[in-house]
Amino acid sequence: MILSSNIEAVLFWKGEAVSLKDLAHFFEIDVAAVETALNDLGNSLEHRGLSLVRNGDEVMLYTAPEASELIKKLTKEELAREVSKAGVEVLSLIMYRGPISKRDIDYIRGVNSNYIVRNLLVRGLIERVESRDNRSFIYQPTFELLAHLGISKKEDLPEYDIVQKDVETFTSAQADK
Amino acid sequence: MILSSNIEAVLFWKGEAVSLKDLAHFFEIDVAAVETALNDLGNSLEHRGLSLVRNGDEVMLYTAPEASELIKKLTKEELAREVSKAGVEVLSLIMYRGPISKRDIDYIRGVNSNYIVRNLLVRGLIERVESRDNRSFIYQPTFELLAHLGISKKEDLPEYDIVQKDVETFTSAQADK
Amino acid sequence: MAFEITTEQFQGPFDLLLDLIEKRKFFINEISLAKVTDDFISYIQTQENFPMGESASFILVAATLLLIKSKSLLPHLELTTEEQGDMKSLETRLAIYQRIREAGKVIEEKFGKTILFAPAERKFSETVFSPGSITSQHIFESVKKIIAQIPKVEQLPKVVVQKVISLEEMIERLTIRVEKSLKMSFRDFAGHDKSEKIHVIVGFLAMLELVKRGIIQAEQKGSFDEIEIESPEIGVPRYT
Numbered sequence: 393m394i395l396s397s398n399i400e401a402v403l404f405w406k407g408e409a410v411s412l413k414d415l416a417h418f419f420e421i422d423v424a425a426v427e428t429a430l431n432d433l434g435n436s437l438e439h440r441g442l443s444l445v446r447n448g449d450e451v452m453l454y455t456a457p458e459a460s461e462l463i464k465k466l467t468k469e470e471l472a473r474e475v476s477k478a479g480v481e482v483l484s485l486i487m488y489r490g491p492i493s494k495r496d497i498d499y500i501r502g503v504n505s506n507y508i509v510r511n512l513l514v515r516g517l518i519e520r521v522e523s524r525d526n527r528s529f530i531y532q533p534t535f536e537l538l539a540h541l542g543i544s545k546k547e548d549l550p551e552y553d554i555v556q557k558d559v560e561t562f563t564s565a566q567a568d569k
Numbered sequence: 570m571i572l573s574s575n576i577e578a579v580l581f582w583k584g585e586a587v588s589l590k591d592l593a594h595f596f597e598i599d600v601a602a603v604e605t606a607l608n609d610l611g612n613s614l615e616h617r618g619l620s621l622v623r624n625g626d627e628v629m630l631y632t633a634p635e636a637s638e639l640i641k642k643l644t645k646e647e648l649a650r651e652v653s654k655a656g657v658e659v660l661s662l663i664m665y666r667g668p669i670s671k672r673d674i675d676y677i678r679g680v681n682s683n684y685i686v687r688n689l690l691v692r693g694l695i696e697r698v699e700s701r702d703n704r705s706f707i708y709q710p711t712f713e714l715l716a717h718l719g720i721s722k723k724e725d726l727p728e729y730d731i732v733q734k735d736v737e738t739f740t741s742a743q744a745d746k
Numbered sequence: 747m748a749f750e751i752t753t754e755q756f757q758g759p760f761d762l763l764l765d766l767i768e769k770r771k772f773f774i775n776e777i778s779l780a781k782v783t784d785d786f787i788s789y790i791q792t793q794e795n796f797p798m799g800e801s802a803s804f805i806l807v808a809a810t811l812l813l814i815k816s817k818s819l820l821p822h823l824e825l826t827t828e829e830q831g832d833m834k835s836l837e838t839r840l841a842i843y844q845r846i847r848e849a850g851k852v853i854e855e856k857f858g859k860t861i862l863f864a865p866a867e868r869k870f871s872e873t874v875f876s877p878g879s880i881t882s883q884h885i886f887e888s889v890k891k892i893i894a895q896i897p898k899v900e901q902l903p904k905v906v907v908q909k910v911i912s913l914e915e916m917i918e919r920l921t922i923r924v925e926k927s928l929k930m931s932f933r934d935f936a937g938h939d940k941s942e943k944i945h946v947i948v949g950f951l952a953m954l955e956l957v958k959r960g961i962i963q964a965e966q967k968g969s970f971d972e973i974e975i976e977s978p979e980i981g982v983p984r985y986t
Contacts, residue, residue: 393618393635400618401636402643407584407865408684418643436617441570441577443862454862458570459578463863466579466595473858478757480857484850500842503758503803516681535864536681541853542860555849559842566838584865648876657880661888678892687867693875697867713875718882727886732893739896 396432409450446545457542478508491530573609586627659685668707759807760843780818783811
């Protein structure tokens, strides 16, 4: 069986997010080879009932967006359909600027975001991880958030690159002054 | 999306055997049409990491037979792994506060615990029971876990009463707000 | 379990400020910020029941807006490096905020419409009891840690409190500086059509005073110096 199918089996069995590093380790190959195989898998899932969602360095299998309405009808669980206006602001910041510290979230919003951040954490829409220097926490989108937006990676948001670039421009313009 | 893909999504999402009759009912078609779609699905899964397992009048999605060695290895690695820090956290809440709902676990931890709870279930450390009102699931430690820890009931845990009081103080303080 | 605090319909000072700017179809720059300063402050004054944390952030922004407005009326007004930094960064933050808020519309629109579903709890995986090396002690230490991390009833961050307190001083200092600058300006404007400009400045000082009173009434209730400036003949903004 080819690598992409083997990876599919592993992801299916795990039923949760798996890091590319762990996949590379498990199959005793390098991360670049995993990337290629994941690309193949993504392609082979087109028009199928499943989709491959990528969040940072992790991947996970989900149902395809086309099956959304169907499963919404079947599920008995209460689905989270709405986020408050402030929640949307914080989600948007984390999607486009994440990973981002709470300090920076507050700075851009001009107001303390403790309650909202905690609420989004509890709902599983964002997660807190240690920053690379291990000295502070940063926030990033979760698989759950991507899944609720029906996208398989954050770059699938409309105008993702443009928004990124715009914000960069503002930030560097400030630094120049 | 074509019927076979929709069925794939439903089977993936359910993660258990589903009867052809139920599928026919979901999709509002007759069983013969389900049979045809399942045939299509079986064909499209060839060379992929998943396969359709048929047992009498039920079908389920499972890893492909070719991946069985792989899955054995994966299972072994998984079980040999230590419970993660987050896993111990959730476990400790379930031990001291169980039976407890996932919602309450998330709320006290300030973070979503979906995948951790699932992992603890797979490892047989906790079990899921229906809450009294039958409307949600609650979690409690398994007998095996208590035996492993050398205690006969959860009240034997260190400082059981004090911890109860501490958590309750928090919960009521939050409720006051 | 409700965590959201809302201040009328505004999610924070930038949300309000941006609405004021966009309503007038302005771009974000010092000129437009100076123009919406009065509206911004009068909004704060109509809000009586601000939660403490929220009002602090609104007042902080008001302080920077006042600096921007002072500077636009009195180019001679000397500003510290920090103040200049605050003024510049307000523009930048607002620009980023505007873009992010705009981008958020897509998120709001998409959220919950099309949902990708994760697999339900697997019933096919056989449970094999595998506790690793967990002991009661681990469990106990872990639960203690959780209890220690439970957020206590939210306290207003100390930094913000300090800044709010210094806002009162800030307005006093600003008033003194404006007066000083005004004396200088008398010389500068000699021979020019000074009456008009002076009226603007006097009006502005009166506005500062009103602002100060308003903020103190709303938040501080402390003592404040009386600076009696009256300028009935020009359009002093009224906040009461």
